[in-house]
Amino acid sequence: MRSRIVTEASVIIGGGVAGATAALALSRAGRRVDLYERSSSANHKICGEFMSREVSANLRSLGVDPVDLGARPINRVRLVRGNRSVDQPLPFPALALSRKILDEALLEHATSCGVNVIRGKTARVIEQSDDGGFEVSFGPGDSTSARAIFLASGKHDLRGVKRASPGRQSDYLALKMYYRFNRKKTEHLRSVVELILLKECYLGLMLVEDDCVNFCPVLSQDRFIKAGGTWQGVLQQFSSESDYVAAYLEGAEPLLDRPLAISRVPYGFVHNPSSEDPPGLWRLGDQIAVIPSFTGDGMGMASCSAVLAANMFLEGGTSHEFHRRFSSIVRKQMRVSKPLNSVFFRHSVGQNALIWLASQFPSGVRAIARATRVPEAAMPRID
Numbered sequence: 001m002r003s004r005i006v007t008e009a010s011v012i013i014g015g016g017v018a019g020a021t022a023a024l025a026l027s028r029a030g031r032r033v034d035l036y037e038r039s040s041s042a043n044h045k046i047c048g049e050f051m052s053r054e055v056s057a058n059l060r061s062l063g064v065d066p067v068d069l070g071a072r073p074i075n076r077v078r079l080v081r082g083n084r085s086v087d088q089p090l091p092f093p094a095l096a097l098s099r100k101i102l103d104e105a106l107l108e109h110a111t112s113c114g115v116n117v118i119r120g121k122t123a124r125v126i127e128q129s130d131d132g133g134f135e136v137s138f139g140p141g142d143s144t145s146a147r148a149i150f151l152a153s154g155k156h157d158l159r160g161v162k163r164a165s166p167g168r169q170s171d172y173l174a175l176k177m178y179y180r181f182n183r184k185k186t187e188h189l190r191s192v193v194e195l196i197l198l199k200e201c202y203l204g205l206m207l208v209e210d211d212c213v214n215f216c217p218v219l220s221q222d223r224f225i226k227a228g229g230t231w232q233g234v235l236q237q238f239s240s241e242s243d244y245v246a247a248y249l250e251g252a253e254p255l256l257d258r259p260l261a262i263s264r265v266p267y268g269f270v271h272n273p274s275s276e277d278p279p280g281l282w283r284l285g286d287q288i289a290v291i292p293s294f295t296g297d298g299m300g301m302a303s304c305s306a307v308l309a310a311n312m313f314l315e316g317g318t319s320h321e322f323h324r325r326f327s328s329i330v331r332k333q334m335r336v337s338k339p340l341n342s343v344f345f346r347h348s349v350g351q352n353a354l355i356w357l358a359s360q361f362p363s364g365v366r367a368i369a370r371a372t373r374v375p376e377a378a379m380p381r382i383d
């Protein structure tokens with residue numbers, strides 16, 4: 001069926017943490033919002049699912065409490081390499097919840113708050129119209145127009161609104177599987193986010209709701225090829241390299257038919273605001289910055305960008321001002337996390353140094369945890 005909708009509502013493309021948070025913040029202020037999400041039902045996403053305090057605080061202010069959804073508390077970080085491990089308290093309380101549950105709850109809540117959530121529609125092209133507004137096309141004869149677009153579609157570019165420089169694609173591959181471990185191993189992971197350092201790889205483990213284990217390795221393409229390019233090959237490689245990982249995998253029950261995978265993540269990308277950006281197009285979440293995964297702060301950035309954009313939009317600010325402000329907030333975080341990502345998580349000397357430093361200087365681990373997230377003082381408020 002052909003349809004062309006002309007709307008005065010703000011249009012949000014993408015219903016992940018960034019899009020749903022922006023929708024809730026705008027609708028709270030009485031604005032009409034249309035949110036388009038390409039998935040037609042709840043689905044899993046590649047993510048370590050570590051939720052920093054700032055994200056959960058924002059979610060609570062917007063009416064979604066992750067603890068009510070089954071989120072598990074996380075208050076320690078454990079680094080493991082070979083037969084050495086260091087376990088330290090985190091400098092802030094965190095939570096763990098699957099994105100399938102979280103993102104769906106956010107969209108349901110947005111709907112109940114009056115946001116027009118349209119599922120199963122993929123934006124194909126966005127073009128600026130002669131009057132300065134935007135035309136979003138979903139396919140032949142199916143489009144909508146709006147004066148303001150919040151682009152929260154994740155890491156990849158959308159036709160018509162490509163970024164001048166979308167960031168250098170890394171040669172990392174990220175995979176994710178859920179497992180059920182036995183009671184002893186489950187208790188070993190209780191309240192801990194664990195980072196296991198392997199050759200050209202780090203593996204994040206954490207308990208999410210119902211004590212499912214999020215098992216999320218990030219490895220070099222090279223290593224993946226050497227493992228035969230298969231999940232089974234990767235697991236065999238892990239087990240032969242690490243007795244610690246082998247013990248986890250022994251008897252573990254996989255909870256998905258196959259793992260999720262993503263490659264070429266542009267770690268360290270920060271959108272460089274330029275005068276050629278179409279005014280009125282607000283880039284949120286991974287569209288504006290992609291922090292290395294080990295920090296567990298991608299949702300923090302998504303949440304921060306969404307709230308800041310909504311606040312500035314409501315105060316009459318421009319998208320150019322927002323892009324500049326947000327980029328300046330996260331630059332320091334990126335300056336710290338990018339080199340750590342390549343030195344500590346790639347090279348064995350760096351990994352050994354990290355374990356040694358963490359055991360000798362516990363305050364250093366806490367300082368890294370703090371320096372790799374959006375500073376609390378810069379977190380925009382939800383009124």
Ligand SMILES: Cc1cc2nc3c(=O)[nH]c(=O)nc-3n(C[C@H](O)[C@H](O)[C@H](O)COP(=O)(O)OP(=O)(O)OC[C@H]3O[C@@H](n4cnc5c(N)ncnc54)[C@H](O)[C@@H]3O)c2cc1C
Binds near residue numbers: 015037038123
């Ligand atoms: C391996 C890995 C581990 C990570 N671990 C963590 C972690 O532990 N903690 C953390 O905070 N962050 C983590 N992150 C980062 C985090 O997942 C992202 O930063 C976060 O999901 C960004 O949110 P977003 O809303 O911008 O994008 P997304 O969550 O990607 O949401 C985008 C949404 O837009 C929809 N969409 C896409 N294109 C279209 C379209 N054309 N039309 C309509 N809808 C569309 C998608 O279906 C999706 O729902 C990790 C990332 C990786 C790769």
